[in-house]
Amino acid sequence: MNLVEVATTKPYRVRIGSGAVHELAGLVAGRRAAVVCPQTLVHLVPRFGIDDLVVIEVPDAEAAKTPEVLVNGWRRLAEANMTRGDIIVGFGGGATTDVAGFLAATWMRGIDVIHVPTTVLAMADAAIGGKTGVNIPAGKNLVGAFHEPIGVLCDTELLTTLPAREVRSGLAEIVKCGFIKDPVILDVISNHPRLALDVTSQTFVEVLTRAITVKAGVVSADLHERTSSREEVGRERLNYGHTLAHAIEAHKHFTWRHGEADAVGMVFAAELSHRYLGLSDEVVARTRTILSEIGLPVTCDEIKWADLRKTMNVDKKTRVDPQTGRQVLRFVGIHKPGQVAMIVDPDEAALAECYDRCSAR
Ligand SMILES: NC(=O)c1ccc[n+]([C@@H]2O[C@H](COP(=O)([O-])OP(=O)(O)OC[C@H]3O[C@@H](n4cnc5c(N)ncnc54)[C@H](O)[C@@H]3O)[C@@H](O)[C@H]2O)c1
Ligand SMILES: O=C(O)C(=O)C[C@@H](O)[C@H](O)[C@H](O)COP(=O)(O)O
Numbered sequence: 001m002n003l004v005e006v007a008t009t010k011p012y013r014v015r016i017g018s019g020a021v022h023e024l025a026g027l028v029a030g031r032r033a034a035v036v037c038p039q040t041l042v043h044l045v046p047r048f049g050i051d052d053l054v055v056i057e058v059p060d061a062e063a064a065k066t067p068e069v070l071v072n073g074w075r076r077l078a079e080a081n082m083t084r085g086d087i088i089v090g091f092g093g094g095a096t097t098d099v100a101g102f103l104a105a106t107w108m109r110g111i112d113v114i115h116v117p118t119t120v121l122a123m124a125d126a127a128i129g130g131k132t133g134v135n136i137p138a139g140k141n142l143v144g145a146f147h148e149p150i151g152v153l154c155d156t157e158l159l160t161t162l163p164a165r166e167v168r169s170g171l172a173e174i175v176k177c178g179f180i181k182d183p184v185i186l187d188v189i190s191n192h193p194r195l196a197l198d199v200t201s202q203t204f205v206e207v208l209t210r211a212i213t214v215k216a217g218v219v220s221a222d223l224h225e226r227t228s229s230r231e232e233v234g235r236e237r238l239n240y241g242h243t244l245a246h247a248i249e250a251h252k253h254f255t256w257r258h259g260e261a262d263a264v265g266m267v268f269a270a271e272l273s274h275r276y277l278g279l280s281d282e283v284v285a286r287t288r289t290i291l292s293e294i295g296l297p298v299t300c301d302e303i304k305w306a307d308l309r310k311t312m313n314v315d316k317k318t319r320v321d322p323q324t325g326r327q328v329l330r331f332v333g334i335h336k337p338g339q340v341a342m343i344v345d346p347d348e349a350a351l352a353e354c355y356d357r358c359s360a361r
């Protein structure tokens with residue numbers, strides 16, 4: 001079993017490996033637990049080996065991330081008389097852990113949560129670092145809270161039923177960690193793309209553990225995303241590729257997986273970085289190659305740039321210029337893999353050009 005410590009003010013551990021879920025009973029430590037999970041995974045709950053469990057079913061995938069699902073969750077927690085001493089377990093993909101985390105953040109102003117992620121994406125990213133929340137029509141993840149788990153159990157056995165498309169989507173966030181912090185991830189995936197996609201392989205566990213280590217290090221240094229100047233970038237670096245990705249997800253009505261949108265977003269971010277931060281042609285090309293090799297999209301069709309551009313205004317990295325009152329976009333970019341910088345207020349024509357280069361029209 002691999003262990004990664006998330007050294008924030010309330011440190012916790014991420015356990016990675018086959019059988020990690022069996023540690024749940026020890027972490028719950030005799031308290032009552034409410035398991036938040038999609039209907040498709042309910043049959044796996046008996047594996048937890050805990051008797052006093054309330055199950056709160058949520059809709060599958062992104063449909064779970066709505067205010068209505070929260071209202072239902074609060075009702076269920078009340079019906080079950082869940083107290084401050086009880087615990088919530090988020091069991092599922094990133095959509096489930098995002099909503100379970102927010103229920104825990106808000107129930108009685110905050111109770112403990114443990115995440116048992118069941119997708120590659122949730123293991124590598126969503127279950128760690130305490131970002132929780134839901135979507136509203138104005139945009140993705142616009143309502144939420146920072147609420148860290150007390151433990152995360154990444155049981156790789158749970159991944160054996162995961163569809164290939166979901167594995168590829170999760171790999172996108174792992175590749176992101178390669179570009180923003182740990183380029184060894186890129187080498188391992190380029191050298192062994194098929195093994196990286198095989199959730200039973202040692203290569204997969206290596207890149208997963210490396211990505212978790214990147215995420216743990218970044219959130220430990222800047223949990224609340226407050227470190228932010230052009231050259232000193234804290235947690236915002238985890239948003240590499242996400243400004244465009246979140247807009248694509250919304251315009252595709254969440255028919256694209258989060259990692260698929262991230263993949264196109266990373267190509268766009270690489271193009272922007274080429275223009276503004278001197279990222280080499282070679283790394284821009286490598287971005288396309290590595291993502292294509294693992295079966296992720298590198299272009300996006302049918303969405304008009306003007307529509308995506310408008311949606312980007314609600315990105316959380318956007319700021320208002322106090323002098324003009326104008327919305328200023330800020331993108332995470334890279335000088336080279338592992339060296340991040342912010343691209344602030346890029347030229348509108350440059351943005352459209354970079355999008356043209358990753359649009360299939
Ligand atoms: N909080 C964060 O820091 C953070 C980080 C990254 C992504 N996210 C969010 O995570 C979400 C995406 O997460 P995701 O990709 O895990 O998607 P998801 O939660 O929608 O799950 C994807 C699909 O996989 C299925 N599934 C889950 N586990 C399975 C298993 N073991 N076997 C078979 N099928 C299984 C689900 O039922 C679902 O249909 C997005 O909403 C994204 O915004 C949050
Ligand atoms: O943990 C973070 O910080 C991230 O940005 C990780 C992202 O991969 C993730 O998609 C996150 O949900 C994006 O957050 P948002 O604040 O841009 O909505």
Ligand SMILES: [Zn+2]
Binds near residue numbers: 125173258262
């Ligand atoms: Zn993401």
